[in-house]
Amino acid sequence: MIPLVDLSAQHREVAAEVAAGFAAVIERTAFVGGEEVAAFERELAAFVGVADCVAVANGTDALELALRASGIGPGDEVIVPVNTFAATAFAVVRAGAVPVFADCDPEHLLLDPARLPLRATSRALFAVHLFGQMAPMAALAAAAPGVILLEDAAQAHGASQDGRPAGAVGMAAGTSFYPGKNLGAYGDGGAVLTGDRTIGERVRALRNYGSPVKYEHPVVGVNSRLDTLQAVVLRAKLVRLAGWNDARRRAAERYHQLLADVADVVRPTIAAGNVHVWHLYAVRVPRRDAVLRRLVAAGIGAGVHYPIPLHLQGAFAALGHRRGDFPVAERAADELLSLPLFPHITGEQQERVVAALRTALEA
Ligand SMILES: Cc1ncc(COP(=O)(O)O)c(C=O)c1O
Numbered sequence: 001m002i003p004l005v006d007l008s009a010q011h012r013e014v015a016a017e018v019a020a021g022f023a024a025v026i027e028r029t030a031f032v033g034g035e036e037v038a039a040f041e042r043e044l045a046a047f048v049g050v051a052d053c054v055a056v057a058n059g060t061d062a063l064e065l066a067l068r069a070s071g072i073g074p075g076d077e078v079i080v081p082v083n084t085f086a087a088t089a090f091a092v093v094r095a096g097a098v099p100v101f102a103d104c105d106p107e108h109l110l111l112d113p114a115r116l117p118l119r120a121t122s123r124a125l126f127a128v129h130l131f132g133q134m135a136p137m138a139a140l141a142a143a144a145p146g147v148i149l150l151e152d153a154a155q156a157h158g159a160s161q162d163g164r165p166a167g168a169v170g171m172a173a174g175t176s177f178y179p180g181k182n183l184g185a186y187g188d189g190g191a192v193l194t195g196d197r198t199i200g201e202r203v204r205a206l207r208n209y210g211s212p213v214k215y216e217h218p219v220v221g222v223n224s225r226l227d228t229l230q231a232v233v234l235r236a237k238l239v240r241l242a243g244w245n246d247a248r249r250r251a252a253e254r255y256h257q258l259l260a261d262v263a264d265v266v267r268p269t270i271a272a273g274n275v276h277v278w279h280l281y282a283v284r285v286p287r288r289d290a291v292l293r294r295l296v297a298a299g300i301g302a303g304v305h306y307p308i309p310l311h312l313q314g315a316f317a318a319l320g321h322r323r324g325d326f327p328v329a330e331r332a333a334d335e336l337l338s339l340p341l342f343p344h345i346t347g348e349q350q351e352r353v354v355a356a357l358r359t360a361l362e363a
Pocket of ligand 1: 058059060061084085087088128152154155175176177178188189190
């Protein structure tokens with residue numbers, strides 16, 4: 001069995017550090033916030049090159065609080081690609097705003113600057129850095145003057161574009177530390193990254209019942225803090241992230257070679273200016289569902305990201321969209337197939353994946 005993501009080898013690298021850190025936190029019996037979380041926030045801000053980082057309980061909260069702290073709220077419209085994880089659009093709804101869906105470009109499947117559904121009422125845009133590479137930020141900014149650029153950097157820890165890191169380009173970014181992410185916790189976690197300290201302070205208040213001061217609540221906030229134990233894990237992993245991303249790039253290159261002569265497979269490509277961190281290696285194949293079934297039966301943990309575009313999800317039925325509204329994303333949803341990829345995957349495992357894929361395609 002080759003899983004889509006194997007976290008056990010990663011754990012072995014950090015196990016001793018994490019065990020010692022957990023013991024220290026438990027000894028202090030200080031489980032929420034504290035110096036461990038503050039240190040992680042400083043270290044991630046430095047890694048990304050932003051003025052501020054505020055850790056929260058998960059990526060969905062990070063996106064919501066990034067929106068709210070950027071001044072987005074009831075009545076505002078926020079452009080969101082339909083080919084993303086549902087949480088991007090849920091965050092918009094939870095901030096009280098309205099998602100306005102958009103299609104992606106056919107090659108990289110990133111938000112397409114040429115097809116933005118811009119209206120006079122467009123307030124913000126969520127650039128989703130899908131699969132590990134950044135959406136075209138300069139082109140999006142040029143196509144949408146006056147629209148606030150926000151980033152969903154959940155899948156792009158360590159990615160960059162024209163020398164600018166993911167999370168450092170928009171007014172604010174939300175990211176996730178769900179265990180399978182390139183930088184993953186041992187449970188849920190997330191963070192808001194921003195170059196604007198005022199936005200950072202607003203998120204700091206919002207995540208803590210609306211206020212940095214105990215029992216004073218000038219605005220309605222939430223309880224969305226990163227557990228101290230998760231900060232221990234994330235600090236240990238952050239110092240290894242660049243090396244792990246290098247390993248992902250080598251593995252992606254190996255797939256690229258191994259798949260070069262597989263006729264029915266369309267391999268993923270890197271958009272100009274991007275340094276890709278390969279959160280997912282997603283190919284496109286015909287008869288995807290049958291191929292996926294055969295791979296899973298052969299012990300290959302392949303996956304689909306994502307099978308149903310957001311405009312066809314029941315949660316967004318009220319927006320009144322139909323099949324055919326976003327044809328590029330709809331086609332991609334029928335063809336995409338994510339192959340196992342993680343920093344410690346071996347060449348032999350990748351050869352087995354590709355051999356199984358060949359057989360599945362021939363059947
Ligand atoms: C693109 C994207 N946005 C948002 C999220 C939501 O993050 P979380 O699961 O931490 O709430 C995820 C991951 O789950 C994601 O991949």
